[in-house]
Amino acid sequence: MRTMRTLIMSGYVCCLGFMQPSQAQTVPRPVTLQAVEDSFLVKNYLLLAQRYQTDASKALIRQAKLWNNPSLSTVLGFRSMEKPRPFDIGRGGETQYTIDQLIQLAGKRNKNVQLAATAVKMNEATFDELVRTLRLQLRANFYNIYYLRRTEKVLKEQLGNLQTIVDAYITADKKGSVAHSDLIRLQALQVGIENDYADLKQQELDAQKNLQQLLHTQDFYDAILQPSDLASYTLDKIQLPQLLDSAAKYRPDVRIAAAQYQSAGLNYRLQQSMAVPDIHVGATYDKQGSYIPHFIGLTFGIDLPVWNRNQGNIRAAASQVNAVQQQLLQQQSVAQSEVLTAYQRIVALEKRYKGFDLHQFQGEFDTLIAEVARNFSKGNISLLQFIDYFNSYSDNAKNINKFLSNRVNAYEELNYATGQELFKL
Template identity: 75%
Template structure:
């Protein structure tokens, strides 16, 4: 009875192993087509291929065109009077020798500096489009780098797990042969196969995470390629707080961060609009000339025309009051955005401080190297029968967990520095 249960468990484990191996083989086939790519190459491609960035660049061009439009004077208006005789004697288009014609031309001249104020508003709108572009770039660049670093460390973990799978498959194969000869306990083979299935599941989960990072990169780069992230030690060496001052970063973020600049420009726009609305209360001047063939007290009359609206009822009171209130609204929004920026800088800084304490507490790379040596010795001693199966499984699981934990930690560390870049709106750690 127990033997039947053991065989059933073994079949289930083998079935799960076949399913995992099928997924792993498909991802391995995909891995063979990976395109090696550096972080710099990714960023260069991103700047010229991302549709959202390209669209925002065109928006800047559109705003600049509105500056040119604001500088153009209003077109003059022209009107003509064509004689139709009199009520007693209708003579359509009687404009000859005994007929009547008249012409007038009128030019609007804006007073109180309205034209210059409109130019200033259009210029501020262009600066806002540029700040919006910088804000979009800041957000997308964070996503790009985070996905690139995640992909790199996922692939590093995948290499370790794949090597461990290869080693374990060799051991399991030897145990299967030995089990058929009856020279090892069948229960030990089941335990090894269970360990193999568990590792294959971990590897499959990791590959799913890697595919998610690949998908995010493909969307940002608008590409169908699959990438192999490659990072050199020098590219990561610049991530340090040694030359930075927290207060300076807080002050800079409260002024120069793109979203703060957008809020500040909206505040400036509110001020400019208030000045424009006050100017709109001043009537504009109409200057023109007129010609009348023979409808005046003299023939071929020429005259100068002047006109202005009389501000009796509408003095733009409502728009002025609304613009004054909008200044207060935008002022509070600016203060809010400055507070958000400084809070994000402080939190990003503290996150790095916390991670750096762990990072500097011991040499992760040396520790990983020593663990690699240890697991190789464990495999050799297990093959020679110097350690028990339970000890081997314990060491094996510890090694796999260690590889995953170290790479996850390193990914969190470098992404924390990128979060500080994002929070300050600056490139603090240039390679």
């Protein structure tokens, strides 16, 4: 029994180390985060659509600056009811022409231009908000792919090593050299790790799918990260009060709410100016119908604000200003609370990260597993102890990579909460 165990574990110790996963039908393409983001900014359909929306709103500024077109009207003589003569505009006939130009008073035209400019600000902020949201999704999926694939490699290695042991135990079980119950325990361990590997693979496929949808491609990616890429993720130069103040002013969704508030104020002033009637100025020509032939005259017209002085629209616009102001205050409060929450989450994670050298721990755990394998081959520990250590090794790899993924995503959450690129690669 001990000789057979020694042979089995000798084969296990020799195969310790990462095994290369078999090549899939679609080979993942190595890619950096910067390359993914560059592709995202030029390929994402939602961003392209929002850019067109911004261009369209800019065109409306030019439209708001234009004057109203003049209107031209004419009267063509038909002589009289007794002797009608259609289109009698000849020598003895009658024609009349009037041209009229609307002139807006009380700064209506300028206020409309300002409203159009505010709409541009709103669309630009909407574009930034879309970038902010989609970039968080992009980076979260990129980092998830990176850390999931790292964990998958460990489990793939463990499955390969375990398969070697199981195969040897199957052979030994047929000869009666080992207890059949030991083989069952090893196979149960193998099934558990295979399930964990399948779960991780499904999570990776979900992240790959999300990345493909953001980039509008069918490629699969192998996320590439260097230690220097993560060096910028630190709170050393971050001041929380400045973050809170900045988010309350410059975060895209706050800027949208601020633009809406500004637009409501401009609309209120526009509605007030609408109470001032506009004037019509023009000229008229009358060939035969006036007290002298070929009469020309200046026309002037204005609406009399007797009943309608735009009272309802003014009151509604004033109420809208108050409503939008409260929405702005609410959005600022939400932004600051999200910044505070994201910041505190990083602080909590950093305490664990700095207080525990994960990389050193992983190296020591690798050494421990090798020692466990050698001691198991010598019969110094039981099969149940070996299985327990084996499970602990797999769980350790999953937990470390999950923690590292949570840490980097926490920093990206703070980027998202502030609406800034605080941690540039």
